[in-house]
Amino acid sequence: MIDDRIVDIFKQAIKQSPADQTEFVCESEEFYLTRFAENMIHQNMGRSDSTIWCRVAVGKKVAVARSNNPSEQGVKDLNRIACDVARTRNDDPDFASFVGSKKAAESAGFNKKTFQHPAASRADAIAEIVGKARAANLTCAGTYQTSGTSLAVVNSLGTEQFGRTSEYRFTLTAAAPNGRSGWAQAAGRDASAFDFMSSAQRALDKASFTGEPVKLDPGQYTVILEPDAAANFLLFLAFLGFGGKTLYQERSFMSNRISQQIMGSNITISEDPQNSLIEYMPFDYEGVPRKKVVIVKDGIASAGVYDSYYARLAGTESTGDALPPDNNFGPYPKAMVLNGGDSTVDDMIKSTPSGIYVTRFWYLNYLNPMKTMVTGYTRDGTFLIENGRITKPVVDMRVQQSMLEAFLNVELLSSEQRLIPQYGALMLVPFMKIRDFTLSAA
Amino acid sequence: MRADGWGNIPIVRMNNTNLMPGDKSLNDLVSMINDGIYMSAISSWSPSDDRSSFEFGCEIAWEIKGGKLGQAFKNPVFSGRTMEFWNSVAAIGNESSWTIWGTPNCGKGQPGQNARTGQGAAPILVTNVKVGAA
Numbered sequence: 074m075i076d077d078r079i080v081d082i083f084k085q086a087i088k089q090s091p092a093d094q095t096e097f098v099c100e101s102e103e104f105y106l107t108r109f110a111e112n113m114i115h116q117n118m119g120r121s122d123s124t125i126w127c128r129v130a131v132g133k134k135v136a137v138a139r140s141n142n143p144s145e146q147g148v149k150d151l152n153r154i155a156c157d158v159a160r161t162r163n164d165d166p167d168f169a170s171f172v173g174s175k176k177a178a179e180s181a182g183f184n185k186k187t188f189q190h191p192a193a194s195r196a197d198a199i200a201e202i203v204g205k206a207r208a209a210n211l212t213c214a215g216t217y218q219t220s221g222t223s224l225a226v227v228n229s230l231g232t233e234q235f236g237r238t239s240e241y242r243f244t245l246t247a248a249a250p251n252g253r254s255g256w257a258q259a260a261g262r263d264a265s266a267f268d269f270m271s272s273a274q275r276a277l278d279k280a281s282f283t284g285e286p287v288k289l290d291p292g293q294y295t296v297i298l299e300p301d302a303a304a305n306f307l308l309f310l311a312f313l314g315f316g317g318k319t320l321y322q323e324r325s326f327m328s329n330r331i332s333q334q335i336m337g338s339n340i341t342i343s344e345d346p347q348n349s350l351i352e353y354m355p356f357d358y359e360g361v362p363r364k365k366v367v368i369v370k371d372g373i374a375s376a377g378v379y380d381s382y383y384a385r386l387a388g389t390e391s392t393g394d395a396l397p398p399d400n401n402f403g404p405y406p407k408a409m410v411l412n413g414g415d416s417t418v419d420d421m422i423k424s425t426p427s428g429i430y431v432t433r434f435w436y437l438n439y440l441n442p443m444k445t446m447v448t449g450y451t452r453d454g455t456f457l458i459e460n461g462r463i464t465k466p467v468v469d470m471r472v473q474q475s476m477l478e479a480f481l482n483v484e485l486l487s488s489e490q491r492l493i494p495q496y497g498a499l500m501l502v503p504f505m506k507i508r509d510f511t512l513s514a515a
Numbered sequence: 516m517r518a519d520g521w522g523n524i525p526i527v528r529m530n531n532t533n534l535m536p537g538d539k540s541l542n543d544l545v546s547m548i549n550d551g552i553y554m555s556a557i558s559s560w561s562p563s564d565d566r567s568s569f570e571f572g573c574e575i576a577w578e579i580k581g582g583k584l585g586q587a588f589k590n591p592v593f594s595g596r597t598m599e600f601w602n603s604v605a606a607i608g609n610e611s612s613w614t615i616w617g618t619p620n621c622g623k624g625q626p627g628q629n630a631r632t633g634q635g636a637a638p639i640l641v642t643n644v645k646v647g648a649a
Contacts, residue, residue: 441572450561515567
């Protein structure tokens with residue numbers, strides 16, 4: 074993993090850059106992975122690599138070049154390529170300037186024990202899980218990874234940022250001979266505190282659940298979503314409408330609805346990168362310190378998240394949510410917290426005369442972005458709730474649901490929240506009990 | 516087998532999966548239909564984990580009445596069981612309507628890998644497909 078010496082290399086290159094404005098970004102990752110299937114470890118790997126971006130502005134012509142060569146010469150060459158490309162570009166009439174930022178706070182998301190977590194420890198954890206799985210006549214597959222990431226951002230407007238984070242991620246699918254499966258995942262900053270068996274047991278218990286799966290009719294059901302499923306909805310809402318690009322272009326379900334009630338009054342969503350369980354990289358890919366943003370407050374649309382480009386167009390300030398320089402997706406929140414309530418998952422089940430318990434969704438995709446209508450499947454642990462008890466497995470069903478409507482129909486939220494990793498985001502999300510949730514035959 | 520970079524394990528992937536052309540022009544296909552829907556511009560896809568069923572969304576569809584295109588519809592969707600769907604193909608477009616389509620970001624694996632994939636296809640006429648609007 075590249076250390077902070079890259080900052081000086083970038084500063085030297087910026088001094089020699091012929092562009093009007095120059096920005097360098099280096100994201101470097103050292104990553105270790107143990108992969109297992111059929112109750113056996115079949116791959117141990119380590120990978121160290123970096124991505125370096127040079128973004129330049131020549132007048133209103135903006136270009137980006139990318140490499141993985143952090144040497145002084147490699148960085149200079151990258152700058153030359155970016156400048157060559159910029160001269161061939163058309164003007165971007167909406168471009169004004171890169172952004173200069175003060176030093177961000179030190180990253181609290183780096184844990185040396187996680188970064189140096191030995192492969193043998195990962196193997197020992199998997200051996201313990203596989204031992205339990207074999208005893209229960211189950212077959213396990215999954216991954217256990219630990220990594221360290223550094224991010225450096227330096228530009229010609231005085232920005233100089235360097236930070237590090239570490240992370241562990243764990244996934245497990247347990248399968249029974251009858252084809253039923255259970256699933257669990259976990260993530261965090263401190264691998265030494267990771268209770269892997271507690272996470273694994275959730276998957277093992279679901280795969281071991283006895284009884285013939287019941288096939289349900291299409292209809293509207295009361296559902297209890299585990300945090301993984303709830304987080305999937307949350308992140309898809311973020312992709313569709315919490316980012317400054319979608320808001321500015323009026324492609325967001327929140328466009329022109331700020332200060333209006335769009336979700337139930339029990340829903341509050343924040344981008345909270347400094348949350349003590351999330352501890353996201355304290356600045357974004359433009360070097361802007363990440364800010365806490367309340368996106369939805371008591372169900373009322375409050376604000377989106379921005380990079381500098383769309384913030385200027387929207388007449389606001391960057392919230393520190395820029396993506397890498399060559400992205401065209403636009404900013405979106407990566408460290409969201411969905412506030413919990415005062416319920417427990419046991420309370421949710423006991424208070425449900427008839428409903429469905431959902432572990433996670435599979436292959437969600439949009440059908441109507443402005444209505445936030447998605448489709449997908451339930452998977453790896455779907456159960457029938459009858460008279461306040463989980464009674465039978467359910468044949469997995471197709472989801473056909475507006476996510477906004479689901480977030481309008483939330484009856485209960487758990488006080489327990491889990492840290493859920495999805496698509497580069499880390500989210501802190503509770504269990505949700507939702508009425509009138511549309512499911513059909515798969 | 517493909518990997519999306521030097522640092523990832525190669526995984527089994529569909530690279531270029533082509534539906535060979537048939538013998539009907541697009542106009543022929545439309546004229547064969549008395550009461551149907553012409554789906555165009557796919558925008559969303561969601562197969563089940565075992566690929567036995569699916570639901571896809573499109574940008575636009577047109578009603579077909581008496582062999583002619585009529586009213587347009589936004590956000591149309593269609594869904595079905597994979598084997599039933601492909602066993603219900605009544606006709607396939609010819610080379611004049613055959614195009615190489617592609618996906619630049621086909622995701623697979625843990626940790627995820629992205630790959631470009633290609634799919635050559637022509638319009639097809641399929642019977643008894645469940646359609647709707649999102």
